Structures are given as C-alpha cells and as structure tokens.
Amino acid sequence: MLRLQKMQYAYNKNREEVPEPIKADVQGSLPAWLQGTLLRNGPGVFSVGETSYNHWFDGMALLHSFTFKEGEVYYRSKYLRGDTYKCNMEANRIVVSEMGTMAYPDPCKNIFSKAFTYLSHTIPDFTDNCVTNIIKYGEDYYATSETNYIRKIDPYTLETQEKVDYMKYVTVNLITSHPHYDKQGNTYNMGTSIADKGKTRYTIFKVPPKADDSAKKKLCLKNLEVVCSIPCRSLLNPSYYHSFGMTDNYIIFIEQPFKLDILKMATAYFRGVNWASCLKFDADDNTLIHLIDRRTQKPVPTKFYTDALVVYHHVNAYEEDGHVVCDIIAYKDSSLYDMFYLANLQEPLKNNKLSSKPSCRRFVLPLQSEKDAAIGNDLVKLKSTTATAVKEKEGSLFCHPEILCEGAELPRINYDFNGKKHRYVYITGVELTPVPTVVMKFDVDTRQMLEWKEDNCWPSELVFVPSPNAIEEDDGVVLSVVVCPDPNKAAFLLVLDAKTFKEIARASVDVDMHIDMHGYFIPPCPQE
Ligand SMILES: CC1=C(/C=C/C(C)=C/C=C/C(C)=C/C=C/C=C(C)/C=C/C=C(C)/C=C/C2=C(C)CCCC2(C)C)C(C)(C)CCC1
Ligand SMILES: [Fe+2]
Secondary structure, X not given: OHHHHHHOOOOOOOOOOEEEEEEOEEEEOOOOOOOEEEEEEEEEEOEEOOEEOOEHHHOEEEEEEEEEEOOEEEEEEEEOXXXXXXHHHHHOOOOOOEOOEOOOOOOOOOHHHHOOOHHHHOXXXXXXXXXXXXXXXXXXXXXXXXXXXXXXXXXXXXXEEEEEEHHHOOOOOEEOOOOEEOOOOOEEEEEXXXXXXXXXXXXXXXXXXXXXXXXXXXXXXXXXXXXXXXXXXXXXXXXXXXXXXXOOOEEEEEEOOEEEOHHHHHHHHHHOOOHHHHEEEOOOOOEEEEEEEOOOOEEOOOOEEEOOOEEEEEEEEEEEOOEEEEEEEEEOOOHHHHHOEOOOOOOOHHHOOOOOOOEEEEEEEEOOOOOOOOOOOEOOOOOOOOOEEEEOOOOOEEEEOEEEEEOXXXXXXXXXXXXXXXXXXXXXXXXXXXXXXXXXXXXXXOOOEEEEOOOOOEEOOOEEEEOOOOOOOOOEEEEEEEEOOOOOOOEXXXXXXXXXXOEEEEEEEOOOOOOOOEEEEEOOOOOO
C-alpha cells in the first residue's frame, strides 16, 4: 500500500505559475563558475473550465527558469501566453485543437475561426501552444512545439513575445523542436511541407545569426536558407519525426514508417477525431535513412534501409574512417504516444506500459559505395562496432544496428561534442512505465552506467553544462529538475558532477512543480 502511494502522481493536475523569482534553498556547494539560466519547457495546464485535454503533450506550456547567481539559485515560472492560451482562457474552455485533442471553436468569438484555409478549408488555424522545447535562433529564444508557429520569449523574465510563423520564410507545416547548432551560431532545423504544389517534401534549413548590430531588430529567420529538400516517399503519407542528426559534413534524417495520413487529417475535424488518430505505425514497412551531404547540399546516392522502428530522439552522430555513426533511441512501435494519453496516466501508473523498452541503437553508414562489393557483403569496416550494413540487390544497404543499452530516453550529451565522436550520454532510465525514477551516465566505450536515484524522486531530462576551460568531455555538471510525488518533499534542481555522477548540490523550491519535457542552458548574459 505504502509503495503504491509513493508512486502516485497527478499528471493531469493544473500547476500554478510562480511569476516572481523565489530564492531556492541550496544544500551542498555549487561550483562558483556555475552562472547562467536553465530554461525548461513542458505542459502545465490540462483543463480549462469544464474541458480537458486528452493527451499530456497537449497541455498548455509552462516555462520554468533556474538562475544561478553568486552561489544562489532563483526559480520562476510563467505560462506561455500565446494566442492559444488567451483564446482558451477567454472562452473558459479549450477552443484550440492540439495533436491529441480536437476542439471546436465558437465561430463568432475566436481568432482561429477565420482561418479555415488549410488543406482545402477543412481544419482551423494551428496552435501556438509551444510546449516541447526552447530553440535559439541567433540571439533570440523561442518556445516551440512542432507546428509552424513558434513564440519568442524573454529568457530572463519568461515574458511571452511575438508569434513567428515559419511559413513566412519557408514552406513547412510541421517543424522539429530539436534543431542543431554550429560553432558559428547557425541553427539548423527541418520541417515537412505537406502537399504543396502537388509535392510533399522534407526541407532542411539553416538560420544564420544576425550579421551585425544594425540588423538587431530584424528576426534572423528572415535570413533563412534552404539547405536541401527531399521528396517524401509517399505524397499523402509523410513520416513523422521529432529530431535528426548532424555531423560536420552530413545530416542524417530517418524516414520512419510512423506516418501521417493526410487524407484522414483533412477530414479529422469533421469526423470529430484528433490528429493523432491519423498517425499510424506500419510495422510491415521499412525505414529509410537519408544521408545529406552538407557540402553539396544533396542526398548521397546510396540508400540505407533498416527494419521498421520509431525514433523520437537522436543522441549524436559523427564521422569515423569513412563511415557515419548515428546513435538514436528507438522503439519497436508507437506505444510511447499512447502511454501519454491522460486517461492512461491515471493511477495506478504501473499498469500503463510501453510495449518494449526504448533502446539506444548505433547505426553505421559506410560512405564508400564499393560498387564491386558482392551482394550480401557487410560494408562496415569499423572494428569497434557490431553494426552492419549489408549490400542488397539494387545497390542499397540494409543496416542492422548495434544495441548500446536499453531502458533509456531523453538523451543529452556535452553539446560541444555534437557531430564529433562522443563517449558519454546522460539519460533518463525508463522501465516500461511513465515513472522516471533514475538518471544515468552511460559510457559508450566501457558500457558502464553510473546512476543517481533517490526515494520519491522523479528526475527530468539531464542538461550538461561544461566547466570553463574544460578539457575532458565530462568536465562539468549535469542538471536535472526533480519533482517529488510525495507532497511533503519539495521539488529541487539537482546538480551532479558529470565525472563522478555524484550529487554536489541541490536547490529546493517549495513549489508544486510539474514534470517537464526539455530544457536549454544559457550562459550568463554579458551585461550581468
Ligand atoms: C499533425 C499536423 C498538425 C498538428 C500538429 C501539432 C499540433 C503538433 C504538436 C506536436 C507536439 C506537441 C509534439 C510533441 C512531441 C513530444 C514528444 C515526442 C515527447 C517525447 C517524450 C518522451 C520520450 C518522454 C519521456 C519521459 C517522460 C517525459 C517522463 C516519464 C519517463 C519518460 C522518459 C518516458 C497540423 C495542424 C500542423 C497540420 C499538419 C499535421
Ligand atoms: Fe523531444
């Protein structure tokens, strides 16, 4: 009984914002160099008036920040006050549809009602409930989900600023909330344009930082450049994807058989079903891995296939001796999305299960096509891996991954190693349930796992912060926001030494904090 009580957690409870900074109670010793702000994003409001969302990913965004300043930590949180938030609050009910919840606005009162323009006038304008992550374009920070709208935010006050429409700069209807960044300050992202001029495409784009101070007021998205567009394997069934990989010379995009059915989507509004019901995993199909050469801005000619899988998060990718190595967290099917329906997140959580544990898989893509190689030959020449890429009849390669570890999600690395060979992955341990009880440091070379866990503690995605003048990959700290299902225990920001994975400090706040999704660490602002 006691054990069951401990596991209780109200995934669907609305959480209050804490708009003014509160000082956390710091235990342990924070490194003096640790200054800056950890921004986190995730759902915080699940019902408005008498109406409720169906899915946890639909909840209205609540932004959180933890600011490290002179040995102290300050916490605050604010709802993202976008059009979605305002319209829902004004109507005192949910009037804007989300992926898992179809809503029916009152045509006289709602700004979303005028825009019945998309997909043959069949569905209303889209949500700007940017609940998934924080993206940096130039010097600007945006809250994002995966629609064409992102919301600029003030990363220090968490104030909601202008709404930006990707469609003004590039034709994309769905865009990932996991971009990549390079050392020059460029941001790379990709999106799908659905049935535009008779074509469905995946488009990779680059957003350079602002050129100079005179351009300060201009949004850097105005300088967006398309890197490459890839036709979708099927006009009416584009693949859903949540992230992609990037090395110095390549972009890796996994076209998985977890697909949107555009025809079903176009009628979903009238059929009274949510958009998520138009998303289907086809276990009998295969997965196509695209490798795009950043220098030529074209896909490489070789086709890389693998078995049907579902991936949300890429871990990292890098080049090694004529191969591209790409690590991802993959599933056998799409049961993760179902697990997060709020009806399934009712107690007891232990009965709500994934069909299998997510696994960290390493794919190795040989860059030399070896025209003369015989069919059936494995073209992977790296000694360090058991991953294979076997030549098939039409010259394509069929890839079998190496399983690096199992039961892990929300991967993060030291981002200075993005695109380079990395050794450590910071991950959340997942048994089959939506109960995150452990965070881990995974050493890819030795397969050793270091763990942090504590009774009644649910840690969030880890974020690595390098120490100044760091030499080794794990010189720094990792941060996690820990919520406590036990109401007598306060939530806290956990600071672990990235090398030893031992706790060095925690900053507790007496706040009814909700589990979040993703975060971004901002080093101190120069004028501070
Ligand atoms: C479709 C479509 C649309 C819509 C869209 C939308 C509305 C979207 C949204 C989206 C979204 C919004 C998304 C999100 C996603 C997310 C994800 C994918 C996540 C993941 C997660 C995970 C992985 C988890 C994990 C965890 C936790 C958190 C805790 C517990 C434990 C674990 C670890 C499990 C439109 C109209 C435009 C049109 C076209 C089509
Ligand atoms: Fe994500």
